[in-house]
Each structure stands twice: as structure tokens, then as C-alpha cells.
Amino acid sequence: MTRQSPSFGRVDQIMVEERAATFTKRSIKTESKLQGLRLAFSMLDLTTLEGRDTPGKVMTLCHKAMHPAPERYGVGPVAAVCVYPKLVPAAKAFLRGSTVKVAAVATYFPSGQSSMKTKMEDTRVALQAGADEIDMVIDRAAFLRGEYGRVHDEIAAVKELCGDVHLKVILETGELITYDNVRAASMVAMQAGADFIKTSTGKVSPAATLPVTLVMLDAIREFFFATGRRIGMKPAGGIRTAKQALQYLVMVNETLGDDWLTPDMFRLGASTLANDILLQIAKSVDGRYQSGDYFSLP
């Protein structure tokens, strides 16, 4: 395939970073803070993606996902747990009867460096085990070579396989070099059938950042006005503190607004973040900080 140069719109690096920084300047206090923290918690994709994951580890995670904190803190379950395909059956079993969804990473996560056949097979395993959502990775090598058509067709094929199952497309923005590329990749992914676009695998640094997320939210808005489809957004990796989570919420609140401020349309991929949010909620409710030991490890 020859190199294409589609006009996806351009991004100015300095201004987008400046704009992203303004969202960190909002002062979120009292009632709005507590409300925001609870909302952020309900948007979590509680994640474990390690070679050493076992059904036991997944059980711990699933229990935390369903029953995160004592009732008086008013914290509901998270949106989903995110695991490798092999652990989907365990997660499904533990989460039976709850609202928590099971998301599986697929398509030779995290590198995507395998044949299309293998990637499809990987996805099929996850689907057959009952995954509610698939988090696929794009072929960054193809994208950077300018083979947008190949990237598009891979996503379209995976989406076809997924059918009704929600597809999140991971761009791995840490490898895409420029904001222009992030915008182009977002457009290709949405066009090809992504239900969500997601920043990162969590295996590459930098993972999610505010400016990258802003570029993707801008792309989602553009796509919405052009096609009438609402695509979801999931920043993942590197979001560790409740304060950061609120900054992301502020950004969604002031760019895409109410219709995206729900767990259906916005997710935060994280693991350690959960306990920091719980700690801050407990502080808001009780008026004092607890020791971290009062919260079970995810």
C-alpha cells in the first residue's frame, strides 16, 4: 500500500498543551469533589494485565470491583474489570449477577506484532469465554508507515467479529510521536468501527496524558458532528491519583459535556487509582484521612 496523506485536521502542540493545562487549574471542592470522585470511581476499568495473573488474583480484583468500600461511603461498583483473554472465564464467574463488565485485551496485546490470523484467534478466545468488551491494539508499525488502510481494515475485521460486543481501540499514543498522528489514528479507528478509543496499553511510557486525551476528545466531537455517532473515550495508564482523575473529568465536562460524562461513554483504565479515590471519598465523608491500610489492595 502506498503512503496516504489524509486531511484529518491538524493539532498545534503548544496550544493543545496549554489548553490541557487549564483543566488542571479548576478548583474542585466540597460537594462537587465528592460527586466527581464517585463518578470517576463508577467509570473505572479496574485492570490487571500481568504475566503472573492467576484466577486468584482476578477473584480479588472482581470482589473489589463489586464491593469497593463500606456502604456509608456511597460508592457503587466500577464499570468493568480488564484482564487477559485466558482469565475471562474466571472473571465472568466471579462477577456473575453484578453490573460489572468483563473487558479482555486482545489482538496480540500489547504489541500487536503478529499475523492477522493470530489476532483474530486471540479475539475469538476472549469472545467465546464471554467477554463483554474487547480492548484491541492497533498495528502501530503499519500506522507509522502510513498504511492507514491496513489499520482501518484490521479494526473493521475485529469489529465484525465482535458484533454487539463493545470494541475499544487502543492507539498506544506513546508510540505515535505527534498529536497529528493521534488525531489521525483516532479518526481511522472511529471510522473503522471503534465504540471507544483508548490511549494506551499501560505498557508504554508515556501512557495517558491530558493533552493526548484532549486531542482524542476533540476528534470524537468532530466525528460526532460529522456522522451522528457518539464514540466513547478511555484514557488508560499513568492516572494514579484522585486529583488526576478529577482533571480528566473536568476536561470531559468542558469539552464533550453531559452526554459523555457517564460510564457508558467515558472510562478510566487504572488499578492503583481506585484506592486513592476511595481514600479521598472517605476523607470527604469522615472529615479526616484514613491510613491506606484500611483499603484492600486491588
Added chain:
Amino acid sequence: MSKKRPAKKTAFTTGVAVLAPPTHGELIPQRDRVLRFGGRWNYSPAPEVHTDVKVHPRYELFIGGKFVKPSSGKYFPSINPATEKQLSEVALGNAADVDRAVKAARRAYEKTWGKMPGRERAKYLFRIARLLQEKIRDLAVLESLDGGKTIRESRNIDLPLVAAHFFYHAGWADKLDYAFPGRKPQPLGVAGQIIPWNFPLLMAAWKLAPALACGNTCVLKPAETTSITAMHLAEILAEADLPEGVVNIVTGFGDTGAAIVNHPDIDKLAFTGSTEVGKLIAKSVAGTRKKLTLELGGKAANIICEDAPIDQAIEGIIQGIYFNQGHVCCAGSRLFVQESVVEPVIRRLRNRLNVLRVGDPLDKNTDIGAINSRQQLDKIREMVDSGKKEGAELFQPACRLPSKGYYYAPSFFTGVTDSHRIAQEEIFGPVLSVMTFRTPEEALERANNTPYGLSAGVWTDKGSKVFKLATKLRAGVVWAETYNKFDPASPFGGYKESGFGREGGKQGLLAYLRLG
């Protein structure tokens, strides 16, 4: 709803428009494609705590290093525009007070400051800068209380720039001999300086710092609606042990300013304010030995080309016109948008205005604070009315303004032509006029078709186009891919009726030096 979709194995061609629309997800019909804001999550009030910041019940004049009563014995109220309540009262200086101030300045020039080596003057300026930096928060609160600007801007933009100006010029004080090779720069003497109300402390810094660095002494008059922070600056000057009479501050109205302009013993006048008053000053000074620099009004063009990064250009438009409630002489008040991107720009602008937060200047989340005075609010309303009468279409977001205080919702007009008053006259408020153009050459011609020439903005992804436009725009400052950026090292000033002389940078020193 059917989620079944055929595999779309089309080769990717050129951008979104030519591809088949996706079939996943709910399809929102065209008319319902709107963004909604503020319905799910609202921010609680986050007021800056300011009980520790003391506003004096009364402010005197600062003459000869002392705080003295005005010879008239009269004081005038200073209003907090966010509440319409009296904040304090300020001494009404008259011609006699100005004369006292000029005499004190002359004495200081001859006895101490004019003879002092540059490296010694620098020490005072560095000391003032450090003291300012230490008091940034308090001064920011006072600036917001007195002028209505948001604490976000006074604390993050105004005050850091104030300190930066003193630091920068402190660095020049002992290097003047090397700044202009082959010349021997000498101070001018006593400088009379009259400043506006939009950036009270920052304008004081723009005037005082270079004048002092170059060895001049000063008589400064702040604007009548925003005198308070200048008097707190006077306290800092005293705390820095600045020799008496080097800086004198006389508060009052236009008459007080006129007394400075017409005082025979003034060597140099610097004025920032309206073009109307600037012209009067130029007439008064004509035929005298007084040197003059003027920084006056503007009606800047902000040009958005079709190849611009649109989402970021929107931020530039917002910064350009809604910064400081639009009370900015270099505000990008005429927006020129290339035909092919008008629809997406207007749509984004509407959405962006819907998330601007208007209200209490001391709330840390406020984006747009109070209009500086009742008089200015009336002027903005009058201009907006004229725009409506002349047939332009007004957009204002659905924001609720506080019931007390001088507030105006951020606004923009579409359907504006070059001959509308709102496209020609300076509004000095949060009101933008949007116009369209077909070719960059046309934009250039219309951008330059104004009596003003203070600033301009250019938005395009093409570097060559930036340079092509920037070199032909008749404006003192041209921002590319940004707007309203200030730095003490960067000279600022106008073309045509936006004034003459530069402030900041090496060029700015020339306003306060005689090159021997």
C-alpha cells in the same frame, strides 16, 4: 437497533468525508447533534480566601516618599465592580498636588537618582521585584477586588508579569552603556506617566520599571477606578527604601492627568489609554520640549485560515477576545475566518462559550469576571445595541449573571461587515465580531483597513503563510498560532492611531533615554 455491520474493506483514501459512514452505535439525527453542558456535574463555589488581605479605608497620595493628604482635602470612592459596593476612598489630587509631586521628582532626579550608578539603581529594582514576588497573592486579591478581573488571571498572569518587568529592567540598569554601541545613553529627567484601568499594576510596572532603570524619576497617575493597587505598590517602594521622590503617585480623574501633561517641568510623558485622550495629549504637548510615547486603542484582526489547527485556533480566539473581560487594547476583536471553515468555527465557538464561567472574580473557577465600571458596561451595551440595530446576529451563551455587580456575558456577532460600527470601533468588552474571507490577500487588506494597528493574530499550519501575512500586517505585534502573550523582553506598541513608542525589550528603553 441493529448492530450487524458488513465488513468494510475499503482502502482508506482521503479523510472522513469520503468514507462510508460507520454503522455501529446509535445514530443521532442532524438536528439533535448538540453538546450539552452543566447538567451532570457542576463545580461548587471555590472562593479565594481573602480575609487576611487588608484594604485600607482610605488611600492618600504618595509624594516625596511620604503618604500625604491631598491639598483639596477631598476623596473619591473606589467601587468593587463585582458587588457595586464601595471598597475604599482615594485621595483626589489636583494641580497643586501634581506640582508638589513634580518638584519632589525633580529634586530626587538631581540629588540622588539621576546621579546614581546603574548598578546601584539595579539593586533597588531587584529588591522591588523580589518584594512584589513575595506579595503576589495579596496584590492579586486586591487587583481583583478593585478592578473586577478574575483571580485566575490576576494571580497567574498580571502579577507574575509585574515582577518579571522589574526583574528584566533591573538587569538593564547597569548595561545601558553597552546597549547602543557608540552612544552614551542619558536619562531624560522627570517622567509623567498616565495609565489605564485594564491592567492597573502591570501598566504601572511597564511604565515605572524602564523609567527607573534608565535613571529617570516618575510622577504616576493611576486610573480613577483602579487606584488602590498602585498605592500598595507605593508601600512596596517605600519598603524597598527607594530614595524619596523617585516615584510619586497622584490619584485622581482626568483633570489630574491634564495637570501632569501640562506641567512645564515634565521632560517626558508616557500615556496608555484611549486614542481620543491620546490625541488630546499629543496636541497639548506639541511645540514643547516634552518627549512623548503613546499606547492607545486597537481593533485587532485575528485571522483563521482554513488550514489552521481549528480546535487550538478556537482557544486563540477565546484568549484573544475574552481575556480580561475583553478590556485589552490588543484584543482580537475582529475575527476573520476563511469561508470553508466558518461553520465548524462558529459551532465550536458556541460550545466553547457555553463552558465559560462568568461571575465572582474571586472564585478560582471564574473565567470572566466583572466589567470594570458602570460607565464601561453602558458603553458595551450601547455598542452591542448598535450591532443588533445594524442587523448583525448576536450569540450569547445561556449563563446566569450575578444580580449585583457589573457583568456582561461573553458574546459574538455573526453577519458582520467591515462597515458595521462593531467592526470599526473599539468596544473594550467581551464582544467579538466574526467576518469571513475568501483569500489570504483579502484578509490582509481588510485586516489593515482600520485606523488602528496595535496587534494581529494569524492561524495556519503553513509556516510560509505565517511569515507572508505577518510581514504585511500593519500592526505592532503579530501573534502566530497564539494570542495575548506578553514578555518583558518583547517590545509592545502600535502603528497608526494605536500610538508610537515601544514598551519592553531594548527598544522600550529608548522611550526613557537620550542617546548622547
